């Protein structure tokens with residue numbers, strides 16, 4: 342059994358790490374380089390940086406952040422936010438990213454996934470999907486930082502993204518984001534039945550048991566969290582100890 346991964350997420354807005362609830366009311370939680378170094382000390386398996394403003398001038402800030410962080414931490418780095426071309430992917434890989442997450446631009450143009458996978462290898466291409474349940478209980482895809490609802494069913498879009506070459510999926514429940522109510526297990530159960538690439542769960546982690554639950558029942562390969570780690574409610578070591586106790590393979 343491949344080791345499962347515990348992945349802190351740094352949502353970066355204008356060069357600062359921010360955190361909100363359901364993608365709103367963002368508060369400043371600190372400097373990205375310092376926070377990344379702390380997560381390395383705690384034994385994180387991987388880091389995700391999301392540039393949640395992702396306007397052009399912030400894109401340069403993000404590249405600088407990636408260069409600084411990649412010179413200090415040695416975990417795999419996934420970078421996302423506003424990526425919309427093969428050139429953007431190349432610039433982030435050059436700055437030190439190991440993987441690049443594409444979200445809105447992949448929905449607008451799925452061929453970008455294929456172009457990135459063909460040029461850099463599909464292991465570099467993560468498709469990030471932000472999901473919210475509608476009134477009839479269907480999982481719907483949102484883009485533009487969770488601001489725009491699409492007509493896409495998230496399960497179908499996940500399948501399409503992998504068919505276009507995505508090497509990994511980062512699936513965020515907007516409904517659970519920042520709530521600490523636990524991961525949306527049924528979302529991951531549905532997606533893991535239709536794709537055969539690694540899935541990273543994201544949104545809602547509140548207790549160490551939430552991580553074991555999403556690995557066991559959600560059938561995912563990695564569990565991403567922001568709030569509980571940023572606010573010091575859990576350390577990565579505590580989560581890993583609890584997950585190991587449940588018999589799950591983890592580094």
Ligand SMILES: O=C(O)c1ccccc1NC[C@H](O)[C@H](O)[C@H](O)COP(=O)(O)O
Nearest residue numbers: 350364393486518519544545566567568
């Ligand atoms: O993903 C986005 O586009 C976005 C935009 C604005 C604000 C937050 C955003 N994403 C939320 C992150 O993916 C967030 O770190 C994960 O959902 C993990 O959240 P918690 O572990 O519940 O805090």
